[in-house]
Amino acid sequence: MKTSPLLGFGFWVSVVGVMFSPRGFWGRHKRKILIGLGVVGGGYAIYRLWDSHQRNMLELDRQKEREKQEEELMKIQLKNHFESIQRISDTTTLPYAMHELRARILERLDLSELRDRLMQGKGQPGVLSPQERIELWGRLKILSFTRTVAALWAVTILSLYVRIQVNVLGRHLYLDIARTAEEQDNSDSLSSHGREEFLATADYLCTHGINMLLVNMQSAAMEVLKEKQLKDTFSIDQLRETITQILDLFMKSEGSTYWVSYLVPEDVSTYRKIMASSSSSYELTNLMDTSKLEELMSETRTILLRPDFGKVMNIAMEKAVELLIDEMSPEVSGTAPLALAKLLPRVSQMSIPLLAEPENNELISTLRRIPEIEVFYTLVYADLTLES
Structure with a gap:
């Protein structure tokens, strides 16, 4: 029995239809299509994540750059302010205080x-009684030292x-x-007049504390x-010991x-x-806010009472005594031991170079070069305490 040609043709048509129909194609390639779509989707997701990351990194870099610029600007402002304070201190505050101290x-x-x-009693016998001469020499001895x-x-x-x-x-x-930059506040609690008033409290020693x-x-x-x-x-050693004993007492x-009361007002x-x-010359206008000045004075007083400042002060005083003795050594140790009466003129005369202007004052220059003192100033600025 022969098969009809039409029947054979229909068979192949049905086969081809099954092969190329959407349902047939999906059935055969479903897994591949899903995998392909997953790869494409995953790649797109990765791209979006990478793009977002790049954008975030770029924004972060921009933010860091802005912060760096703001920090640099703040450093410049701080440097200018600090140099201004140092300049006022070096050219006005300390020289004026030293001038007043010397005068007082x-x-x-x-x-x-x-x-x-x-001298009158020496040149004119009888002008002074023996008791008067003793009293005058006694006063000269005490006041010279x-x-x-x-x-x-x-x-x-x-x-x-x-x-x-x-x-x-x-x-x-x-x-x-820093507060002004963070809060975008242009107010200045430490105006130039206020800064000058706080620095001018150094005059308190010369105008009031010096008396006591x-x-x-x-x-x-x-x-x-x-x-x-x-x-x-x-001897030179006895002189050093005497000066040290007076300081200690x-x-x-x-x-x-x-x-501390000689230096800082109540x-x-x-x-x-x-x-x-x-x-x-003291003006009651353009003064610092009272609470702010009180805060600065109180903080300074606290620093002066700290044990680490006590150590620094001892180092400074020892160096000052050493410098004074070195200046007098050639006259005292280079000759036979001097009687105290002959030593008094030199003792009193040594106060003159000690009270010289800052730019010509060897003691002030020496104190500025002592490493331990410089470290202490750094800790004061950082609001830290020197460990024992």
Whole structure:
């Protein structure tokens, strides 16, 4: 029996239809299609993730660049502010304070009258009684040491104090600039007039604190020198020991921390009243906010009372005594031991270079080069404490 040609043709048509029909194609290639779509979809997703990551990285880089620029700008502003403070301190605050300190010490402890009376008594017998001569020489002995040791202590502590002021103010400026940048606030709690007023508190020692300082220094000198006679010979070591004893006793007078009151006023109100009454140039306009000035003064007082500052002050005082003794060594150690009476003119004369202007003051220059003191200033600026 033969098959009809039409039947054979229909068979192949049906086969081809099955092969190329959508359902047939999907059935045969479903897995491949799904895998292909998955690959394409995954690739697209990866591309989107990569593109998003690149955009985020680009934005992050831009943000970092903006932050870097803002940080650089803040550093420049801080540097300018700090240099301005340092310039005011070096050219105005310390020179003015030193000028006033020199005037007050030399005025309060003027030895010329004592010397003139002793010279008059020497040239004109009978002008002075033996008792008067003894009393005059005794006063000259006490006041000669008082003047020089007071000058040594005051210049040393004033130099340290002014540098502490600069670093305290510099740190507050940094915080103020950072706050202003963060809050976009243009207010300035540390205006130029305010900064100058805080730095000017260094004048308190010269205008007010110096009075009690000299009284207590004279008491210490009297106690240490009461057993030392004018005819006693002095070696350089004895001179160093005597000066050190006077300093130690002075620091303990009125209590171990009383000396801070020579430098820092009790409060802002009292300080402003004292300055207004003692200085015609003190202006009550354009002053710093009272609470801010109180904060700065309180912080400075706290630093002066810290144990690590006590160590720094001891280092500075030892260096000051060493410098003073080195200056006097050629005259004392290079000859036969001198009687105390012959040593007194040189002792009192040593107060003059100690009270010289800052640019010509060897003591101030020496203190600025002591590594331990420089480290302490850095810690003050960073608001840290020197470990023992």
